[in-house]
Amino acid sequence: MCAWRRLHRSVRALRGCFTRGSLSCTAVTQRQPDRCGGLTFCQKLSTGGALRNDFLKELKAQMAAMKKKAADGLPSSSWMPFEINPNLPPETADIVIVGGGVMGWSIAYWLKQKEKFSKKMRVLVVERDPTYSQASTVLSAGGIRQQFSLLENIHLSLESADFMRSINEHLSVVNEDPVDLQFNQSGYLFLASEEVAHIMEQNYNTQRCAGAKVSLFSQQQVKEKFPWINTEGVALASYGLENEGWFDPWTLLNAFRRKAMSMGVIQCFGEVADFKHVKQVMMTKNGEQIDMKTIKSVKVQMLNSLEYQPVECALVVNAAGAFSGKLAEMVGIGLGPKDSLAGFSVPVEPRKRYVYVVHCPDGPGLDSPFLIDYSGVYFRREGLGGNYICGVSPEEAEEPDTSNLEVDHQFFEDKVWPKLANRVPAFEKLKVTSAWAGFYDYNTFDQNGIIGIHPLINNMYFATGFSGHGLQHSPAVGRAVAELILDGEFKTLDLSGLSFRRILTQEPMLEQNIV
């Protein structure tokens, strides 16, 4: 009897709630003990409610609400009695990828892609810049080329171009728009002077053997094909016929991110402040002490806040780009005595590069490739309205300060414009409309990427140090790192030449075609 009355009262209370607007009412209701010892709502009801006494409908709604409350109380629900910051990363993760640029998300995507049938691997990507305002990925010129001197680089570019050709097979998400990279199939044109022509020929042979579609032009042929180039001083030119050009890096990054998140990768915006590791001390024959470290957890600090979350993890992937060296120092790499194994730091540091957007009404047209002169100056067409993007890599001695991303416009006047106008006479009349600066994750050792595990840390994988060609290699490198992690070895491309070993044995694999 009491139960029936209680039910009836609660039904009336709920009806009142639904007529007035549910949320505000339920917040106000208080629970007070009833005569029968049960609980009832004490909210006074006016009769401005529903005139129709649809008892069954109200009962059904009330049953649904009770069921939801019961489900919330069960352990598997996500209801918590106190407030938790929803942006915190999970407490445990299998793989933590530090760095949410195109390399980090490519690795995350391939990890999930390879682990198709056991979707229980938890991958977390930690990125400290939610707006990507300083990320090297989005500030890059976005070109892809196969004209490298190192065989591994050529293969990486070829595989990445294959990936981009069939990008919608890989990265399309159901019910979302297809990925449009806005790829301009315009090719790269490298110009060589007399002194370096033989290197270019050697590179050409390597590239052809590896399967890149490149052709060599003499000075005369360059003049015929591109009449707007001043071919003075040009002995040989190397031109990419296929799989070369430029695209939109932001689209590629978002495509990887969208697909990876649809497969269950967790994204966290925070900064890695510290690593908790355990040490295993070993003695070599010579009495030298070597510490093998194993990372146990990553301390992720929330942005602009003192709040942090230690994430226990099995593996850490260092894809932090220009700041990978600093990240590695947190685990103690490079902080040991100079001539010991622990003294070798990760030789990656940020280097600032300027990119200038210029407008020239009489410039080269639709057929202008990504032109790279032997003096280092480069330019490419941007859009159809006579805009071009140009720049140059500064000399080693004149590297700009890397504490900020301010642009030095005098640099354009002194270093870029004279050489550019010399090479393309139409550029004598141009106007700089915009400029930006971005960091290269510059490998000071030999300007090639470092892919693999560090010898002194059991579970930290590196994918960094690409010195300006990380974006174009990101799909293939992501797959390689995923193979290394999940299969233990490289399956499709053998990139063991790019491992840490060459740094420890001090044998550089120099790339001669760095722009």
Added chain:
Amino acid sequence: MFPFLPAQCLFMPSFHRSSVSFQSLHRCCQRVAVLLVARRQWGSSSASPASVVSKSLDFLAQRFYDVEALLNWKSRIGKDQLRKKNFYYGYTHKLYGPDIASAYYILNLGGGFRFVGQSEWFRADSRGKFNWDFLNYKDTPVEEVDMSHTIINYVGLSNLERQPVRTLKLQGCPEVDDWFLAGLHKFQDSLEELDISQCPRITVGGLAALRNLRQLKHLSVSSLPRISSPGLVIILLEEMLPQCQITADGYDLSLPQVGGEKPEEHLEAEG
């Protein structure tokens, strides 16, 4: 931003969910009529306007795992078929030589071709059947190829590699995209006529790849839906390929009127 809508199984009756799924089905039927707003087509292929059937399938697939799996299966079969048709015909190449292999590939896909020195065209009819007489012409390369409205793609282009193709017609091919155009550099010495009108996936970036075709004399780029500023693109193409005659119909090249009435008022005032 990333839609993870809760999905249910359409045909899985469980006691406590039966009433709820029935209700949602009822709501589905009510809303299908309302869903005539533009929806994205299932899968990620070309941007053709979605019909009511595909929109309703789209809607159902968001809510039921079975429908989603069925549609996944259907698109996977479509992709497999595309891949199988465009394989490299290595076996034919080994047995009969590259020319016959190319000819066989073209006929298999439903296109037509003409041998060097012959004047008759070999074509497949609308049901895909063709005459096997082309086997008589051993070691005769293919000169003119008509692959309009076929599913030729980049991988399939490798089947035509060693042919001195002079004319290539690719009108309305749904799988011809920018990478395909970049792959045409194989024919840079021989190609004189190219027709890529009405291909839905070509953009300006791909047209830039046509710079390699220095022998090109006739180019048709009519009615390409993904070119946003056709007038400018045509001018740039003409600059890029000076010896080539470019046909570009099917575009609305009229200047947009900002204040629509003004020119007429001006005339009235003067008159």
